[in-house]
Amino acid sequence: MSGPSKDEKTKGGFFAAMTSGLSVFGNAMHRSVGGMLGHEGVEVINPDGGKEDAEEEAHRGRWKQEERDSYWKMMQKYIGSDITSMVTLPVYIFEPMTMLQKMAELMEYSHLLDLADECEDPYLRLVYATSWAISVYYAYQRTWKPFNPILGETYEMVNHGGITFVAEQVSHHPPMSAAHGENEHFTYDVTSKLKTKFLGNSLDVYPVGRTRVTLKRDGVVLDLVPPPTKVNNLIFGRTWVDSPGDMIMTNLTTGDKAVLYFQPCGWFGAGRYEVDGYVYNAAEEPKMLMTGKWNESMNYQPCDMEGEPLPGTELKEVWHLADIPENDKFQYTYFAHKINSFDSAPKKFLASDSRLRPDRYALENGDLSKSGAEKSRLEERQRAEKREREAKEQKFTPRWFELTEEVTPTPWGDLEVYQYNSKYTQHRAAIDSSESVDVVDVKSIEFNPWQYGNVSAE
Numbered sequence: 001m002s003g004p005s006k007d008e009k010t011k012g013g014f015f016a017a018m019t020s021g022l023s024v025f026g027n028a029m030h031r032s033v034g035g036m037l038g039h040e041g042v043e044v045i046n047p048d049g050g051k052e053d054a055e056e057e058a059h060r061g062r063w064k065q066e067e068r069d070s071y072w073k074m075m076q077k078y079i080g081s082d083i084t085s086m087v088t089l090p091v092y093i094f095e096p097m098t099m100l101q102k103m104a105e106l107m108e109y110s111h112l113l114d115l116a117d118e119c120e121d122p123y124l125r126l127v128y129a130t131s132w133a134i135s136v137y138y139a140y141q142r143t144w145k146p147f148n149p150i151l152g153e154t155y156e157m158v159n160h161g162g163i164t165f166v167a168e169q170v171s172h173h174p175p176m177s178a179a180h181g182e183n184e185h186f187t188y189d190v191t192s193k194l195k196t197k198f199l200g201n202s203l204d205v206y207p208v209g210r211t212r213v214t215l216k217r218d219g220v221v222l223d224l225v226p227p228p229t230k231v232n233n234l235i236f237g238r239t240w241v242d243s244p245g246d247m248i249m250t251n252l253t254t255g256d257k258a259v260l261y262f263q264p265c266g267w268f269g270a271g272r273y274e275v276d277g278y279v280y281n282a283a284e285e286p287k288m289l290m291t292g293k294w295n296e297s298m299n300y301q302p303c304d305m306e307g308e309p310l311p312g313t314e315l316k317e318v319w320h321l322a323d324i325p326e327n328d329k330f331q332y333t334y335f336a337h338k339i340n341s342f343d344s345a346p347k348k349f350l351a352s353d354s355r356l357r358p359d360r361y362a363l364e365n366g367d368l369s370k371s372g373a374e375k376s377r378l379e380e381r382q383r384a385e386k387r388e389r390e391a392k393e394q395k396f397t398p399r400w401f402e403l404t405e406e407v408t409p410t411p412w413g414d415l416e417v418y419q420y421n422s423k424y425t426q427h428r429a430a431i432d433s434s435e436s437v438d439v440v441d442v443k444s445i446e447f448n449p450w451q452y453g454n455v456s457a458e
Contacts (some may be wrong), residue, residue, distance in 0.1 A: 006101075007318060009389040011305070021142045021215070033290045035167065042058065042072075042200060042201050042236055042420070043199070043201050043238075044057050044058040044201060044233055044236050044237045045057070045202075045233060045237070046200065046233050046237070046238075047232070047240050047265050047267050047269055047272060048268060049267070049268060051217065053066055054430055055236075057233070057236075057237040057238065058236040058237050059237075060236050060238045061233060061235070061236065061237050061239065062092070062093065062238075062239070063093075063236075064176060065236060066249075067090070068235050068236065071235055072235050072236075075087070075198065075200075075235070076200070076401045077335075078198050079196065079198055079199065080198065080199075081197070081198055081204075082190045082195055082196050082197060082198075083196055084174070084175055084194055084195065084196050085199045088379075088445050090360070090372065091363055091368055091371045091372045091375060092368055093144065093145055094144060094146070094147060094363060094371075095142065095144030095145065095146055095147050095330045095332075095363075096330070096360045096361070096363040096364035097146050097147070097154065097330075097336070097340055097354075097358060098146055098147040098148070098149050098153065098155065098156035098338065098354040098357065099146045099147070099148060099177060100149050100153060100167040100168070100169065100177060100179070100354050100401075101146070101155050101339055101340065101354050101355075102139075102140075102146050103155075103156060103167050103177060103190065103192065104157050104165055104167065104179070104181075104339050104385035105136055105139045105140075105333075105335065105336060105339065106132075106133075106135075106136045106188075106419065107160060107161070107163055107165060107181055107188075107319060108135065108333070108335040109131075109132055109136075109158070109319060109322075109323075110132070110160070110181075110183070110186075110374050111133040111202055112128045112129070112131050112132035112135070112318075112319060113128070113132050113185060113186045113188075113213060114130070114161070114183070114185040114186070115128045116128035116186075116215055117128045117185035117186055117215040117216060117217050117218075118185070118217070122251070122254060122256055122281075122288040123256065123279045123288045123302075124288070124300075125215075125220070125239040125251075126222075126249060126251060126256060126257070126279045126288070127258070127267075127279060127288055127290060127300045127318055127451060128257075128318065129213065129222055129249055129283070130247065130249045130258040130260060130279075130290065131290075131298045131318045131319040132296075132349070132363050132370075133224055133226065133247065133249060134247070134260070134275060134292075134294050134298055134319070135294075135295040135298075135319055135321075136432050138294065138297065138321055138333070139296045139332075139333055139335075139336060140243070141240075141241045141295065142227070142241075142242065142331045142332075142337075143231070143238075143239035143240060143241060143331075144330050144331070146355065147354075147359065147360055147375070148175060149169035149175075149177060149354065150169060150171050150357075150378055150379075151171070151172040151235050151385070151396055151449065151450045151451075152168070152169060152352055152396070152399070152449035152450065152451060153168070153169045153351045153352050153353075153354060153357075153394055153399075153449040154166060154167065154168045154169075154350050154353055154354070154399075154400070154449070155167045155353060155354045155355075156237070156340055156345060156349050156350060156353060157344045157345070157346075157397030158344065158346045159343065159344050160335075160338070160344060161183055162184060163181050163183045163209075164178055164181070164182055164183070164346075164425075164428060165179065165181040165182075166179065166181075166400055166424045167180075168399065168400050168401055168419070169449075170397055170398040170401050170403075171193075171396075172382065172386070172420050174193055174222065175193065175194065176191065176193045176401075176416075176418070177190075177191075177192045177419070178190065178191050178192070178398070178401040178418040178419075178457055179192075180400070180401075180420035180424070182425075184216070185216055185217070185232075186213055186215050186216060187210075187213070187214045187215050187216070188211075188212075188412070189212045189213075189214075189419070189420055190206075190209060190210065190211045190212070191209055191210050191415060191416075191417050191418045192204070192207070192209040192210045193209060193210075193415055193416075194207065194208065194411055195208045195413060200263060201232075201233060201234050201235055201236050201237070202230060202231060202232050202233070202234060203230070203231040203234055204228060204229075204230055205228060205229040205231065206228050206411075206412035206413075207227075207228065207229070207412075208228050208410050208412045208413050208415055209406050209415060210223075210410070210415055210417055211223070211224040211225075211226075211411065212224075218253075219253070220251060220254070221251075221252045221253055222249055222251055222252070223244065223249070223250045223252050224247075224248075224249050224369065225246075225247070225248045225249075225250075225410070225411065226242065226247050227243045227247050227262050228243065228244075228245055228412070229241060229242070229243045229269055230242050230243070231246070236375065242264060242265045242272070243294075244262055244263065244264035244265075244374075245261070245263050246259055246260065246261055246262075246264055246277075247259075247261075247262065247275075247277075248260075250417065252431075254282055255281075255282030256281050256287075257277065258278070258279045258280070258288075258290070258318060259275035259278060259279065259280065260275050260276065260278050260290060261275065261277050261432070262274075262294065263275070263332040267419075272325050273294055273295045273296070274293055275290070275291070275292055275293065275294050276289075276290065276306055277289075277290050278290065278303065278307060279300075285305055286303050286305065286306075287302065287309045288302055288303060288304065288306075289302075289303045289307060289309065290300050290420045291315075292319075295321065296320070296321055297317055297319060297320040297321065298317070298318050298319045299315045299316060300315070300316060300318055301313050301314065301315045301316065306417055316408070320334075323336070325337075331408065333370055340355065340364070341355075342355060342442050344429070346428065346432075347431060347432065348440075349446055349448065350433050351446065351448040352447070352448055352449035353447075356446070357374075357378070357447050358370075358378075358447060359371045359372075359374035359375035359378060360373040362374055378447075381450070385450060385451055385452055386444060388451075388452050389451070396451060398418065399423070399424075400420065400421060400422060400423055400424040401418040401419060401420055402418065402419060402421045403416060403417075403418055404416075404417050404419050405416065429448065
């Protein structure tokens, strides 16, 4: 086969000049800085500078010195461990949003999936679909931690692109979420089980999950494997996020696929945000080149068998970041504010909805003390429910998703797959067809994801 293979896509051709130097920068930048500030093994990275800036960078960040030193001592014992749900963290490093809501952020540029469904060209279809998958990374770079969902917690969204979206926390140990989104053009289904590795002052996040998009016109099924993410400067320095590695989207119907490489951030920000790659046909021949930045825009151009732009064609923009609020406290987009509001909630939404969490709501209103207390109360209630289930020899059963017998391999481990059971569609249809016009003050609804009515948290 001529042209760039998937493994050689960054070694020659259209992107050679750019990528040859970046791999050196990326590797050199991530050397450990030991013995800093009296703490062994602290790796501090300034994404806008070099390793000589590390000590100065270590004094920056949102942690107060006494809190930073205390947490460093506490967290050292977890180095090398998966800390997804192991460690209790203070609410002042949280954002007023849960992981279920963050899953819904992928729907902001869902019009790209509409275009993919309408597209006749199979390779341009993958350009639209992969650009949709890349578009959420601007939101994913936020450095505030979302709340972990309570078992049975849900999130519903309407009023955006004709989509009905529902997500549910289907397992607590291990933490797993499932979501389903749908409009007239596509269905979106995901099972997510994040896996982490704590490295001291950084955290590797592995997206163990399965993401499938079905385009309704032709029944085409797309499978997405995103790159891992690294959260740098967790305790010392300003926290920042990078996602170096491959994103692969495969058309399971035809065998075509897109392989896009997220460049690692190098010294003085070299390569940061850059994404390059190709769309291949089933014979692994390049058909489209793609290039851009995940925090700005993506572009595409037809290419030849060598991966070079076809004569007479030009680079075209397929996606561009929408306007964003200036100086937003939590670095939210306008869409993030929308999904956090009740404006995107359906009529008579579930009492288990993330928007109703008292800890999230208190943080949104700037009451950190109340937020911390409510977070502790919810977590203890969840532990009490677990004890109740074990005493009754019962298992938790999700309401809108069901566990299948399928176990799918991922680059970071096997995944048990949950599938949408369509009950939510029936639930919403019954409500939407009702002539009831009851007006309810949403602030009066008590958050209720609980399996049992009254369980003591003692």
